[in-house]
Amino acid sequence: MEQYYWDSQIEYLKRSVSLYYNDDYIEFLVKRVWKIDSPVHILDFGCGFGHLGLRLLPLLPEGSKYVGIDAGAKLIEHAKELFKDSPYDTEFLLGDFNTVKIEQKYDIAVCHGVLLHMTDPMFMLNKMIDCVKKEGKVIAFEPHWIGSNASFHFEGIEQSTAIPLGQLQKLFEHDVKSTGKDGNIGLKLPLYFNRLGLHDVQCRVSDKVNILDPAVNRETASKLYEAMQFSNPGNREAFINSLIERGMLPEEAIRQYETEKYLSENFTSSMAATYAAVMKITFGTVR
Template structure:
C-alpha cells in the first residue's frame, strides 16, 4: 500500500481545469503535472502551499493523508436491491452463527407465551432463514409472509419452503412503499434496521401492520458490541478490536446516509415512541466457540462462516486495497488510520488462512432482541 496518494488529478477535474492551466498557474510544464498525476514524480515541496491555496484544501488533503472535505460522499447503498441481489452467499454464511435453536424455542414458548397459531410478517426476510426456524417452533397452523426488496433472495426463500407443509407468501417490495390491508399477529425483522437510512419509519410500518395485542420484534446488532465480541487465540486482541477507528467511519455513515451503527440499542426507545407497550429486551445467547478439538464438521462450518463473512479469504490487489482505503477516507478516516485497519485485517487473514486446522476463536454477535405489544 502506498503511504501517499496525490489527489491533484481529482482536485483539478473537480475545478474543471486542464493540466496546462494548472501548470501555467504553478509555473511548471504540463508534463510535470502529468507525472504527478500518474504517480511518476512528486511536486516540489515549495509548490504544495500554492496547490493548497489554489484548490482551497489542506496540504494533507492534497497528499491524500486526510479525506477531502469537499468530496462527494459515496453511499454503500445498503437499502437498495442491487446491494442485496449479490448477498445470498454472505447471508447463508453469516446466519448459521446467529441462533441457538433452544433459545428461540424458549423465547417463543416461555417469554412470548405463544400458544395458538399466529400470522407472522417478516420485514427484510432475505432467503427466509428466520421464518423457517420460527415455523418449526410455533403452533401448527401458523403462517408466514416474507417481504424483501431482492427477488434473488425471495427466489431462494421459495426454494427453501418448497417442500414444506407451511403456509407461506413472499412479497417483493421496497419497505418504504410497502403497504398491506391484512393485519398480522407478529411483525418481525432481523439484522434489517442497521442497513436502512430511516429505521424508525420502518419500525412504525411494522407497528401499523399488527393487530391490537400483536407483537413487534426486532433482532438487531449494535456494531460496537459486535466488534468487541471477537477473540482469536494467537493474535493480539487489539488487532481485531478496531472500535476506536471504526467509530469515525460509523458516525460518518450515520450523518451522511442514516445507517445507524448503534440502532440495536435504540430500538426499545423507538418502540416506546411508536406507542408499543410491555417493551422488553433480551440478548441472544449464541456464542460461537470455534475449537478444532470439538466436532470437526461444526468447526469447519463456523470457521468458513467467520472467514468468508469478513472477507478474510480474499487476496486483495494493490488497486483493491486502494479502493478500500479510498472508501474509508471518504467516511472520515485518515489515510494512516485506513492503512492500520487494512494491515490489521491482512494479519488476521494470513493467520487464519495459514492455520485452518488449528484455529481457536470465540465470537458473539451480541444480537439485541427488542419486543413490544401493540
C-alpha cells in the same frame, strides 16, 4: 438493471445466520417470553431467503402463517424453493416494503438485520407498527456492531492488533451522521420502541457463543470457519480512500486496511477462536 446487492449474497447470508442463536433459545423466546400459544399471522420485513420462517414455524402453534417480503428476486425465489415441500402456510412477496401498501392484519411484524441498512429506520418501524393489530407484537433482531466486534477472541492474536475498536466506533458514528444507516441500532431500539408508543418493551441478547477449535473437532471447526472468515480488503488505495470518504483520518484508514488484511491472511481454518454475535432482540406490544 442494476443487480440487487443481497441477491448475490445468499450463500453468505445462509452461513452467517448460523452464528447467532441456539435452537433452544429461539424456542424459549417463542414459548416463555412471547408466550405465543395460539396461531399467529407473521409478516417478515426484508425476509431474505426466509431464514426466520425456518426458525420460527416449527415452534409456532399449528395454523400459523408466515409471510415474507423482500426486494431481492433471487432471494424470494430461493425462499419459495426452500419452503415448497414444507407443511407450513407460507407466502413470499417480491417488493419494496418501504413503498408497498400493507394492511393492518398481522399479529406480529418482524425483521432481522434490516433496520441497520435503512437510511430512515423510523419510517420502517412505523410501517411495521401500522401493519400489526392491537395486542400484536413488533420484534426486531438487530446488531450492535461495536459490541459484536468486541466479542471475538483469536488464539495467539491480541484483539487490539486485529480489531481497533476505537476507530471503528468513530467510523460507525460518522456513518449515522452522513447516511442515516446505523450498525449500532440494536442497542437503541428499546428507546425507539418506547417513543413510538409500543408497550411492554423489552430487549434480549442472542445466546450463541461459537467455539472454533480444530484441535478438538476439525469438521465442526471447518464449517464454523466458513461462516466466520474475513475477506481480503482488496485494493489498498481504493479501500483507504473509501474509509477517508466515510470520515476516517488517513492514518486510521491505513491502520484499518492493515488490520483487515492481517485478519484475512492470519485467521485460517487451523486457528482456534470464539465469537459471540450478541444480536439485540427488541420487542413491544401494539396498544
